[in-house]
Amino acid sequence: MEYIFLVFLSLILLLSTTVYGVSDSEYAKLLVLEKIEEQLEKVLVLEDEIEDDFLGIPSWTSQHGGKVLVNVDSFGATGDGIKDDTQAFVSAWNKACDTSTSVLLVPEGRTYLVNATKFKGPCAGNIIVQIDGTVVAPDEPEDWDPKNPRIWLVFSKLKGASFQGKGVIDGSGAKWWDSSCKRNKSNPCRGAPSAFTIDSSSAISVKGLTIQNSQQMHFIITNSDSVRLANVKISAPETSPNTDGIHITKSTNVVLQNCRIGTGDDCVSIVNGSSGIKMKNIYCGPGHGISIGSLGQNNATSIVTQVVLDTAFLKGSTNGLRIKTWQGGSGYVRGVRFQNVKMENVANPIIIDQFYCDSPKSCQNQTSAVKISQIMYRNITGTTKSAKAMKFACSDTVPCSNIVLSNIDLEKTDGTAETYCNSATGFGYGYVNPNADCLQSSDKETHIDMKKDAEQKKNTGSPVHTEL
Structure with a gap:
């Protein structure tokens, strides 16, 4: 379908150029589109490729045998939500991990109190973790394991593992949030645990689980490849600080499908070393958007690189589709497409911010910046709370380039929406509302972007933005 779209667009541009005498800039636009499609070619087939990785992983339900059942209750877990069941979970994990056809079961109808724990592989086979009950963290920060101040449940060095079930993983984060310096500036700024982490693993499937009220980030994917999350629900109050929903770092080939996320920070955050990320059918709100x-x-x-969001609904979030970078960094963001997104009462529906500054102090202006290019927004509609429905606040020394807008319709319910540009170039085709004429592209800029990922020039001074 994407290939057919590109061919169709190519014919339109070619016909326009040959018949109507349109300038060669149309060819430059086509070249930009081809470059974006080239970057995203792998992502478009990513879902099928990851599905192949899971063909050798058998599913399991309580009605079917063929697997060795390892029940945490058999290792001394009480499941009353009061007694510490950490050691029972560790013992059950060790048994299940050493058994080639195992299912680690957390039974339904019970609540298990578990402290910070690392569940390590590699395992003897493709382990299945069936979570049907509730796993809760200690609610007192003083009771936290001092050896693991930033983690709660970590699963590492696994291959072909499945996490599934109708259970709940609850971080009991309320007292952590109250002690945050973001909620009360008189508190010291300190890190807090993340609820659920997949680390240094491959061919991982997570489906059906609910993760809620994390101390900070809810679900982290790090140093991993071929990870698929489906039908996962993540929730925390809008006022909970730093409670990102799904955080992807140093990972490749990740698919998020049919996920519903509402937190006090980014619904999804994608950071350094990540590529081949596909998100489909995502609900976001409240939160800070998809970043x-x-x-x-x-x-x-x-x-x-290589990020696709296809089909999403964002409601009441403080940002919509966001790319945020600090001054002074280097590297690049390239080959991104946000498409088929509906917004409802969203502040900053489309925003690129190269002056991000999540700090109590002003951030110093710096010359270098992370280069942002080949970013496409297609079929984005809805309502904005902000007058600036589209905001491209880019570095004067490392401008944003090849920003493509197609079929955009963002309305402000109580006024007129507009577009803001600073050092950003690109073009639109089809219907674009609000008007984005402030994006002005040229052949020269197109060719420069393809030859060079980042340019460093003398900084002329730029505005400083703070967390939204």
């Missing part, structure tokens, strides 16, 4: 970044903090080099 690439932040990138480039502390002068770091950050790279994100």
Whole structure:
């Protein structure tokens, strides 16, 4: 379908050029579109490729045998939500991991209190973790394992593992949020645990689970390849600080499908070292939107490529589709498409911010920046809370380039929506509302972008933005 679309568009542009005498800039636009499609070619077939990775992983239900059942209750778990069941979970994991045809079962109708734990592989076979009950974290920060201050449940070095069920993973984060410096500036700023982490693993499937009230981030995918999340629900109050829904870092070939996310921070955040990310049928709200970044903090080099969001509904979020980078960083974001997205009462529906500054102090203007190019927004509709429905706030020294808008219709319910541009170039085709004439592309800029990922020039001074 994407290939047919590109061929059709190519014919239109070619016909326009030959028959109506349109300038060669139309060819430059076509070249940009081809470059974006080339970047995204792998992502478009990613879902099928990952499905192949899971063909050798048998499913399991309580009605079917053929697997060795390892029940946490058999290892001393009480499931009353009061007694610490951490050691029972560790013992059950060790048994299941050492058994080639195992299912680790967390039974329904019970609540298990588990402290910070690392569940390590590799395992003897394709382990299935069936979570039908509720797993809760200690609700007192003082009771947290001091050896693991930033993690709760970590699964690492696995291959071909499945996490599934109708259960709930509850971080009991309320007291962590109350002690956050973002909620009360008199509190010291400190990190808090993330609820569920997949680390250094491949061919991982997660489906049906609910993760809620995390101390900070809910679900992290790090240093992993071929991970698929389906029908996962993530929730926390809108006022909970730093509670990102799904955070992807240093990972490749990740598919998020049919996920419903509402938190106090980004619904999805994609950061350095990530590529081949496909999101489909995503509900976001409340939260800070679907974000690439932040990138480039502390002068770091950050790279994100090949990201597709196809079909999403965002409601009441403080951002919509966002790319955010710090001044002073380097690297690039390239080959991104956001398409078929409906917005309802969203602030900053489309935003690129190269002056991101999530800090109590003003951030210093710096010359270098993460290069942002080949970004497409297609079929984006709905309502905005902000007058600036589209905002491209880019670096004067490393501008954003090849921003493509197609079939955009964003209305402000109580006024007129507009587009803001600073050092951003690109073009639109089809219907684009609000008007985005402030994106002005040229052949020169197109060719420069294809030859060079980032340019460093003398900074002329730019506005500083804070967290939205």
